Amino acid sequence: MVIYLITTGGTIEKVYSEQTGTVQNLDNKIDRYLSRLRLPDADLRVVPLMNKDSLEMTDFDREVILSKIKELVPESAPIVITHGTDTMVQTGLYLQRALPQLTIPIVLTGAMTPLGFEGSDGLQNLTESLFAVRLLNPGIYVVIHNQSFPVDRVHKDQSLARFVWKDRTD
């Protein structure tokens, strides 16, 4: 089956720069890690859309993501979006408002530590998300750290570096 993977940047794709000694969103690196997964029944199509720290993501960037999703929805294939964790829920809620009649599952995921760094959760979250979109009902979810959350029921706990449940009325 076809699965789309839209990449937008965030910690999951950050790389260490030897010249500056900092971690930055420079190059797309998800492909290198996807090749470590066995996906014999998935026709995975990676769409590198942007490569931004999610704290720098603008309203315009979110329109670009929405526009790409609207283009893909008619294919009825599920979609995974990699995204920085700081504004992942904000983007998800924006998509939820803009797509009230959604007929496919869309999963937002990311990482607390970049792919390829010791202790990274990136490959775990990618693995779970690519699995989850095959089972979940239509809707928008955050999938991370062994859990799936409807996007309007979750927020990031910055100090714990994880996502936790919240009431829908928050």
Add this chain to the structure above:
Amino acid sequence: MVIYLITTGGTIEKVYSEQTGTVQNLDNKIDRYLSRLRLPDADLRVVPLMNKDSLEMTDFDREVILSKIKELVPESAPIVITHGTDTMVQTGLYLQRALPQLTIPIVLTGAMTPLGFEGSDGLQNLTESLFAVRLLNPGIYVVIHNQSFPVDRVHKDQSLARFVWKDRTD
């Protein structure tokens, strides 16, 4: 939530012996790899039951597995079983016949290449299985390589080193 992980051996747990130059089921090694996963909402309870190549698994061994499951079922927690891939389906069908009124999901998983060997699919399959048991309905499944199969609809393709669909009437 509580998740049980029953380990029985198989390729996923094999280790390389420097003295013999062969891979064998010697020590339980799943714990070391589980610590690489972030499972903040799971109370994972590992039950090392046996450590056998699945081609050497006997009827008695399958009774031991069944007996352990019967002991755990009243807790209503989902169960993942790691198992050699060669007779994984055989064990699953045995459990299915013995547990016609099952009220929890049971997932069988394993690996084509041992955990910790280059190109291993072990951590991917563990990640998927621990995620799947939270979403799947009661029943017995094989979860591997981005897919979940009801146990009576799957068989191993030895030459391709993967699992594929089969008709229920096989």
Add this chain to the structure above:
Amino acid sequence: MVIYLITTGGTIEKVYSEQTGTVQNLDNKIDRYLSRLRLPDADLRVVPLMNKDSLEMTDFDREVILSKIKELVPESAPIVITHGTDTMVQTGLYLQRALPQLTIPIVLTGAMTPLGFEGSDGLQNLTESLFAVRLLNPGIYVVIHNQSFPVDRVHKDQSLARFVWKDRTD
């Protein structure tokens, strides 16, 4: 044989902080990586002296390093010092001036990318340095990336992220 390993920080020991999204010298992490090396004939004694970015290293810090070395020299065991690459040569030249009659080899090493990050050169440089101090004559060296340099013949090329030869008269 006894080998001393004095750790002072630098990129080789930096860790990624999930709270700040930056790499920092927080905890000693060399021990975890040393356990990946087989050193059956070495009695390796790790001395964690400080944990600083080498750009923040002061004259006082260098006196602390010198003082520790003077304490160890009478044991006649070779010494490896892990150090940030930016001021590694500066520290090495300071030690060379202060220890004109040195009777043991002292090797300075470090890394361009922290231990445990994809593409890290840290374990390679540690491996080479622990090997080099067993073969080199008394004196002070930088050992990195398959090469050993007398400390007064080397400087860091920041843009290439490597060390290169220089004339002694520089």
Add this chain to the structure above:
Amino acid sequence: MVIYLITTGGTIEKVYSEQTGTVQNLDNKIDRYLSRLRLPDADLRVVPLMNKDSLEMTDFDREVILSKIKELVPESAPIVITHGTDTMVQTGLYLQRALPQLTIPIVLTGAMTPLGFEGSDGLQNLTESLFAVRLLNPGIYVVIHNQSFPVDRVHKDQSLARFVWKDRTD
């Protein structure tokens, strides 16, 4: 500087076969691991000569190795040979007898656990050997586990999975 790396097989190059569940010398895999090392000053030339378990190495195979070395010696570049550990010393002594006037260092190395398997010593031994041939005097050595041994002073301790000193008169 030019360094030759002649590969002959042995545990260091073994791969796990998913079809047979055994480790075998099938494909050359050293290149993939060499790319993890930073060797900015080395012009490394890999010569894949054969790919054999060293217990299956014949007199003819050793003649092939000797012949290749005789061809390379005039270039005055040092040589590393990867080789199974079981008969590494035997091959080294054969080369020593055949090359009494040797003008370059030749280092034999290998691994107790294949490259890419958890706990492998392969990359450590390659790193040490590529470093050692730049420092050692002409002669034939075994370099492994932080040590260098003249080939007539070493033997493998099978039960400890390491090399140890022996008297030359053995």
